[in-house]
Amino acid sequence: MIENLRPIEADRLARELDWNLLRTFVVLAHSRSVTEAAERLRLKQPTVSSALKRLEERMGRKLIHRKPGYFQLTEAGTLLLKEAIEIQGAILRLGTLMRDVTDEVRGHVDIAMASHVVCPLFDDTLRTFHERHPAATLSISVSASKEALETVTARRASFAICLVRDRNPKLEYMRLFREYFGLFCGPPHPLFGRSELEKSDLAGQAAVSFVTDRLEDALRPVTLMRADADLEDRVVGTSAHLEEVRRMIIAGLGVGPLPVHVVKRDVRDGLLWQLPPYEGLPEIGVHLVWNPKAKMNRAEKAMLDMLRDKIREVPIEDRTYR
Known part of the structure; x- marks a missing residue:
């Protein structure tokens, strides 16, 4: 047997x-x-x-x-x-490694990305990489941070840009940027457009959020902010994608968290309204994550090296979006 x-x-x-x-x-x-x-x-x-x-x-x-x-x-x-x-x-x-043996940097870079990452440093790196290596190709797959990390662990992605809660000792991490989350509502919501609101005005309001908005997950600080505002425990809508959380907030389903710098234009255009708290907002780090055991093609290595160099060169204060 x-x-x-x-x-x-x-x-x-x-x-x-x-x-x-x-x-x-x-x-x-x-x-x-x-x-x-x-x-x-x-x-x-x-x-x-x-x-x-x-x-x-x-x-x-x-x-x-x-x-x-x-x-x-x-x-x-x-x-x-x-x-x-x-x-x-x-x-x-x-097969990819063998195909990319050439003097010119060729190959494909597969980036696993959390939803709606807004980072000028990353955008600048993409532009520079393409200018230097026009024969290389790129693809960006958007998914929940947990799934992005799984693809890097399994070596199906070149690297990931995502949220991180618990670090896998088999992977390497560098913080790409910091962002701050606030609470927002949309035009149909009764709190929309109201000035001089207090945190207590949010008590009992329905909430929408991200699937990672849990005490044991990457958005733990956001979960604590939502709990401190005494929003209704039951979350009426969730998504792994920022665009869909934003959609539900604008549609008036409830109050929800969003990165302040990402939705600045929506606030200016009257699609979103920021709610208390206005100070002491939770800080969330977005990381570059790669698998040091992965056999990278030349394009992947060039892109990863370029990103890491940029992160080392730019102080964290200049990679913090408030």
Whole structure:
């Protein structure tokens, strides 16, 4: 039985382990059954079951608990999945690395970005990078900060620009800029346009916010500000994207937090109205995050080096948007 197997020596495992088994396991781990995994892999179910059995024999551990109506990773399976995803990312990038061996800086830079990052220093770096390396290409994928960090960990993105709560020791971090969050409402809201408001005027008002606006997440200071304003505990609308939180606030669903420097024009144009508190606003850091173990192409390395140099050159006071 698999449960009675003993783990084999590391060097022997390195010699004998077949990458295709790991690839199959990653699909299995993200499926609800062997049948579903077989459909996604376009293989027959016995083939996938056999691959799982061989992998368990190689690892000397049971990786998935299976019985009718139950399909769950074991502790060993969870650990293996984390490493297999990193290995998968490294293998997928080999082709790109080989393709980019040339005197001219070529290659693709895939940036995982939190929603609506407004940072002149980053914009200036993009412009300079394109001027120096016109043959390189860029893509920016917008997602929740947690998902952006996961893509960097799995080496599917060159680097991320996002919020950070708990630091992963496998990643490297540099603070790109600081921003301050305030509370806002839209034109349909009863508090819109009212001057001389006190914090107590917000008590019991409905709230909208970000999915990361939780005590255990990256926007903890914003959560505390919202609680201190005694807004209604129930959040009526949430999103991972700043544009959608802004939409719900403007539509009058409730009071919500937004970076003050990002929505300055909306306030000027009469789309948003800032509410108390006006002083002591929560400070949030937005970070540049990369995986030091990732094998980067020349374009990725050039872009990352350029960003890090800019951050070192510009004092944090000049990268703080109030």
